[in-house]
Amino acid sequence: MLATAQRLRRRGEFAAAVRGGRRAARGVLVVHVKFPDPENSGRPARAGFVVPRTIGGAVVRNQVKRRLRQLVRERLGQLPTGTDVVVRALPAAARRGYRGLAADLDAALEAARRGKPAPR
RNA sequence: CGAGUCGACCGGGCGGCCGCGUCAGGGUCACGGCCCUGCCGAGGAACGUCCGGGCUCCACAGGGCAGGGUGGUUGUUAACGGCAACCCGGGGUGACCCGCGGGAAAGUGCCACAGAAAACAGACCGCCGCGCCGACGGCGCGGUAAGGGUGAAACGGCGGGGUAAGAGCCCACCAGCAUCCCGGGUGACCGGGAUGGCUCGGUAAACCCCACCUGGAGCAAGGCCAAGAGGGCUGUCGCCGCAAGGCGGUGGCCUGCGCAGGCGGUUGAGGGUUGCCCGCCCGAUGCCUGCGGGUAGGCCGCUAGAGCCUGCCGGCGACGGCAGGCCGAGAUGGAUGGCCGCCGCCUCCCGCGAGGGAGGUACAGGACCCGGCGUACAGGUCGACUCGUCCG
RNA sequence: GGGCCGCUAGCUCAACUGGCAGAGCAGGAGACUUUUAAUCUCCGGGUUCAGGGUUCGAGUCCCUGGCGGCCCA
Numbered sequence: 001m002l003a004t005a006q007r008l009r010r011r012g013e014f015a016a017a018v019r020g021g022r023r024a025a026r027g028v029l030v031v032h033v034k035f036p037d038p039e040n041s042g043r044p045a046r047a048g049f050v051v052p053r054t055i056g057g058a059v060v061r062n063q064v065k066r067r068l069r070q071l072v073r074e075r076l077g078q079l080p081t082g083t084d085v086v087v088r089a090l091p092a093a094a095r096r097g098y099r100g101l102a103a104d105l106d107a108a109l110e111a112a113r114r115g116k117p118a119p120r
Numbered sequence: 121c122g123a124g125u126c127g128a129c130c131g132g133g134c135g136g137c138c139g140c141g142u143c144a145g146g147g148u149c150a151c152g153g154c155c156c157u158g159c160c161g162a163g164g165a166a167c168g169u170c171c172g173g174g175c176u177c178c179a180c181a182g183g184g185c186a187g188g189g190u191g192g193u194u195g196u197u198a199a200c201g202g203c204a205a206c207c208c209g210g211g212g213u214g215a216c217c218c219g220c221g222g223g224a225a226a227g228u229g230c231c232a233c234a235g236a237a238a239a240c241a242g243a244c245c246g247c248c249g250c251g252c253c254g255a256c257g258g259c260g261c262g263g264u265a266a267g268g269g270u271g272a273a274a275c276g277g278c279g280g281g282g283u284a285a286g287a288g289c290c291c292a293c294c295a296g297c298a299u300c301c302c303g304g305g306u307g308a309c310c311g312g313g314a315u316g317g318c319u320c321g322g323u324a325a326a327c328c329c330c331a332c333c334u335g336g337a338g339c340a341a342g343g344c345c346a347a348g349a350g351g352g353c354u355g356u357c358g359c360c361g362c363a364a365g366g367c368g369g370u371g372g373c374c375u376g377c378g379c380a381g382g383c384g385g386u387u388g389a390g391g392g393u394u395g396c397c398c399g400c401c402c403g404a405u406g407c408c409u410g411c412g413g414g415u416a417g418g419c420c421g422c423u424a425g426a427g428c429c430u431g432c433c434g435g436c437g438a439c440g441g442c443a444g445g446c447c448g449a450g451a452u453g454g455a456u457g458g459c460c461g462c463c464g465c466c467u468c469c470c471g472c473g474a475g476g477g478a479g480g481u482a483c484a485g486g487a488c489c490c491g492g493c494g495u496a497c498a499g500g501u502c503g504a505c506u507c508g509u510c511c512g
Numbered sequence: 513g514g515g516c517c518g519c520u521a522g523c524u525c526a527a528c529u530g531g532c533a534g535a536g537c538a539g540g541a542g543a544c545u546u547u548u549a550a551u552c553u554c555c556g557g558g559u560u561c562a563g564g565g566u567u568c569g570a571g572u573c574c575c576u577g578g579c580g581g582c583c584c585a
Contacts, residue, residue: 003140005153009453048453058167059484066140066457073139074458098458 002069006076008048008084017048017084024111027104028093033112036082045079047072050088060094067098071105085109 008014021034049068051061068087079085093101 004455007453014453050453057484062485063457065453070139070458 002047002073002076006044006046006073008046008086013046013084014048014050014086017086021084021086022112024108026107026111027100028090028096029101029104029108030088030090031105031108031112032086032088033079033109034084036080036084045076045081045083045085047076047085047087050086051093052089052091054091055089055094064089064093064101067101068105071098071102075105075109 008017017034018032021032023030023032025031047069049065049072051065051068053061055061055064068089072085072087076085087105096104
């Protein structure tokens, strides 16, 4: 999974990442990526997750969140240190399998890295 | 063998690799942390939040009113609106099941339609008597409530006597009511007897009456530390912007601090008694108003408890007592995951068969803790009992 | 954690104290019109969220559950 130091834990951190980052949507996921300011480059890259209640009950939301944490953990090393990522799940994510989530995440991260605007 | 009733319980198992959270030990350190090892790490409902308690803070001389809750009895318990046993009523051939199950002869209200009449007596058709007209029919007065039809419900039922016709008007039996007595039971109540008037509608999950219970808030409770002199939320208007939003003006609310002004010294500003009144109490570093303008972070609370398991004893039972043993989550954008192998279980398909293949494996996750209730749930296990059929 | 609402025709809503579930729009048919629109007439359509209870009788009262929404901390 993902260690505590590698997760966003404050409302302010989420707001900064969503507002100051690039947005890219692919499949059932929306990612916001905020590349590091020079003073932040010392700490590790961090990630946070937004799984709204429209997805399902607590069990379903936890399952989606755990799968996303596992997926992000495998990819966080590829990002520059100090980067903040917020992954937001759409309601269809509950029925998307693990591999489907992986494909969507890779595509969305790649789109955000290229800096292209997300197609709507 | 078939059909069924009740109760108790399980909620996949083993293994590999990569990971997560708390704690403990060790190591390292630039004292922020990092690394290694080990222990532990979601449920029977953790859920819904329908009740009850523990815990914490606030309040509390006392009395009255109001409000809320409960509603057969006796127990059980920390407590309960839960549970157990029993009573009563209803259902079932039965095992068993269901019941907000006090009071309608305290009072008020309501009882649509139909029907003559719907709660207190009265009388539409009818029956009977008398009188009148007079074409065996009608009109008027009186008696009556057996019969008719309506309705969910029509002023006890049946038989006999009685009568002009009838009627508890009288009598016997039955049902029911009230009072009293005897017996049984802690009690709800049950069994029996005597007397009485002959009879009384339903609805309290309508108001109400009676009995009993009932302070308020909730771990965002509450406490400590740090930081700073403000902040948070919001209405509206203008400008910028595609938008999200940003900036500014002007109001409102909440709260800590600073400043200013005012009020106030027992003849007392103001406050408490968290619905109101009487009454009582507190009260001077206090209270009110205006202006200015912060934080929202950490730690404790925080998990050993009405705890769990086993055995014995008491009790019909809920439950209680004793002894021994055990430690079983404490997160805070919130820890149990990802990938894979084998075996279970269920369904379907292929096959004569051994077997093979495909799919599925529920309901659902702590957030202070506990006792209940209610609800969801793939599949399965055990025990006790009932009815029917057949055999002995 | 605490508190409060709603669920009725395809849609938006009524139904006073319990007494035959009803409007507007929408839909269908017809009339008027050269046709359409508008207008007029007629018609169909409901397990009143579900289950249970009280009552002679429940959309209404009571209990349990489901779904949706709102407020406060």
